[in-house]
Amino acid sequence: MESGRHVCMPLLRIDARSMKTIMPKTMLPKTMLPKTILPAISQLRIMVRTHNEVGLAACALCGQPNDTAKTGTGLYDGGVHLGDICKQCLHGGRRGASARTRSHCAELRRLAEASAKTDQGEQCCGWLQRYAEFLENLAARVENMTEWIPRPG
DSSP: OOTTOOOOOOOOEEOTTTOOEEOOGGGSOTTOOOGGGSOOOOOEEEEEEEEEEEEEEEOTTTOOEEEEEEEEEEEEETTEEEEEOOHHHHHHHHHHHHHHHHHHHHHHHHHHHHHHTSTTHHHHHHHHHHHHHHHHHHHHHHHTOSOOOOOOO
């Protein structure tokens, strides 16, 4: 603060009932958004389901092959099934699964860079970049999940 200059600050008020300090709206940082503006993102959840199919699919998080023999452990965003999760991701917990997902993102970005150098790679490059970005966001959401099913034994 420079000498000789005074800065006027709005006074804080105190709520008499709760004894909490109330900050005037003029003091709120401009980066704070009202809660109503934040996007509505549903909580991710993991559900185990049984079925009569036997198949091999890629893990929704790390992309590794995943056996789905009569049971599947699916990752859901609200009512949308994002795919099944492999045993390695389940065993790793939230942090392990998000680390494996980020590793998969890095591999997809390397593939996108390599495909951009080919004649027909521009279309693949854009798709791979968008998918890697989706997985990067998904990894952050997985890491912040509040519920994780018990590790399969």
